[in-house]
Amino acid sequence: MTTFPPGFLWGAATSSYQIEGAAAEDGRLPSIWDTFCATPGKVDNGDTGAVAADHYHRYREDVGLMTELGLGAYRFSIAWPRVQPLGSGAVNQRGLDFYRRLVDTLLEQDIEPWPTLYHWDLPQPLEDAGGWPERDTALRFAEYAAIVHEALADRVSHWTTLNEPWCSAYLGYATGRHAPGRREPAAAVRAAHHLLLGHGLAVQAMPEARVGITLNLTHVTPASTAEQDLDAARRIDGMQNRFFLDPVLTAAYPDDVVEDLAPITGFDHVQEGDLKTVAAPIDFLGVNYYSPMLVGHGTTPSPSAYVGSEHVRQHDGGRQRTSIGWEIDARGLLDLLLRLERDYPAIPLYITENGAAFEDEVHDVARVAYLDGHVRACAEAAAHGVPLKGYFAWSLLDNFEWSYGYAQRFGIVHVDYATQRRTLKDSARWYADVIRRGGL
Numbered sequence: 001m002t003t004f005p006p007g008f009l010w011g012a013a014t015s016s017y018q019i020e021g022a023a024a025e026d027g028r029l030p031s032i033w034d035t036f037c038a039t040p041g042k043v044d045n046g047d048t049g050a051v052a053a054d055h056y057h058r059y060r061e062d063v064g065l066m067t068e069l070g071l072g073a074y075r076f077s078i079a080w081p082r083v084q085p086l087g088s089g090a091v092n093q094r095g096l097d098f099y100r101r102l103v104d105t106l107l108e109q110d111i112e113p114w115p116t117l118y119h120w121d122l123p124q125p126l127e128d129a130g131g132w133p134e135r136d137t138a139l140r141f142a143e144y145a146a147i148v149h150e151a152l153a154d155r156v157s158h159w160t161t162l163n164e165p166w167c168s169a170y171l172g173y174a175t176g177r178h179a180p181g182r183r184e185p186a187a188a189v190r191a192a193h194h195l196l197l198g199h200g201l202a203v204q205a206m207p208e209a210r211v212g213i214t215l216n217l218t219h220v221t222p223a224s225t226a227e228q229d230l231d232a233a234r235r236i237d238g239m240q241n242r243f244f245l246d247p248v249l250t251a252a253y254p255d256d257v258v259e260d261l262a263p264i265t266g267f268d269h270v271q272e273g274d275l276k277t278v279a280a281p282i283d284f285l286g287v288n289y290y291s292p293m294l295v296g297h298g299t300t301p302s303p304s305a306y307v308g309s310e311h312v313r314q315h316d317g318g319r320q321r322t323s324i325g326w327e328i329d330a331r332g333l334l335d336l337l338l339r340l341e342r343d344y345p346a347i348p349l350y351i352t353e354n355g356a357a358f359e360d361e362v363h364d365v366a367r368v369a370y371l372d373g374h375v376r377a378c379a380e381a382a383a384h385g386v387p388l389k390g391y392f393a394w395s396l397l398d399n400f401e402w403s404y405g406y407a408q409r410f411g412i413v414h415v416d417y418a419t420q421r422r423t424l425k426d427s428a429r430w431y432a433d434v435i436r437r438g439g440l
């Protein structure tokens, strides 16, 4: 039997725009994702999050599913455009009330609420004013964080500021694959800094809360020992991992990455004292892991998310892939966790997302295999002394998978979008069993 440390937290995760629907209800106004979805050609099949899994109306039923699975915690995100529809100024109590109801329903079931304050749904007026490349957005975010914290502090103990700032910055502003769909590499670097600054300011705005940040990290391997390939791996590890880990945990940007970026942008948007703010002490680090990266020197389709390293090419690692095309490698998760423990010791870690997209099947053998392998990697990491405290499966429900729309299904619970009927997949039953037994 594979065992986990006592108190290990088992959860599942979702995010607001991907499941809530009710896009124009109770005072919610558009976010950058509403605008992006309404732009022809941006999202597969013209899908939008307007209805999604209708969780806004069905949250009680969904909490019922969580109870059935035995979840210890539920990670969800709060929609800024519900709480502060213009991104600044007036607070919309009806928006906050939804999260009050959700949190109370969770607590009644002994499920710990794990809110994330920002999972990509920036209020459109803030993008109209320049978005994350503008410093003011970081200040607005801290103000919003304080509003939500004040409303829920008596009921929520663990808070996450941002989900995957790498995606917000580099997919949102460099490749344009995500909202707001801009292709401005230098702006993307500024966006990354202002996201980090917003994180630090938000931590400071939530005194006495236990706060963390969720990063999408990966294990990077060079395609060969040739110098150019080693350099490619250093660059991608720099942009994907260290560019976020170092400021948050050590109050500095990695010098080599700053140098790689020099042809694109200087760092004069970083003001004195910013890095001290970014590194405001946090209580845990959330890690989202899906797939490893094998990289070498070559050419990449333009525009690249790896600003300043456009000559790096991702190689085929020859492994099986999920339906979204991501290679499956649980060993990469173990290597990543061991590396985090080595390079950034002592910070408690939670896997805040891990999961797989597969075809539309309730008997999802492949998803069970994926989750099984990755949960085993977690157990092994913990056995090696990695301070891993919990695991959240992505995702509780099939949902709106960003630019892929509804075609890619990550849920352990199936959603029939025509009827909104929920059905537990085999992976959900498997997961309930893992939770009940406290391991594999």
Ligand code: FCB
Residues within 6 Å of the ligand: 015, 018, 163, 164, 167, 216, 288, 353, 394, 401, 402, 410
């Ligand atoms: C992560 C996102 C999450 C989901 C998964 C598949 O990058 O945080 O919303 O889309 O990927």
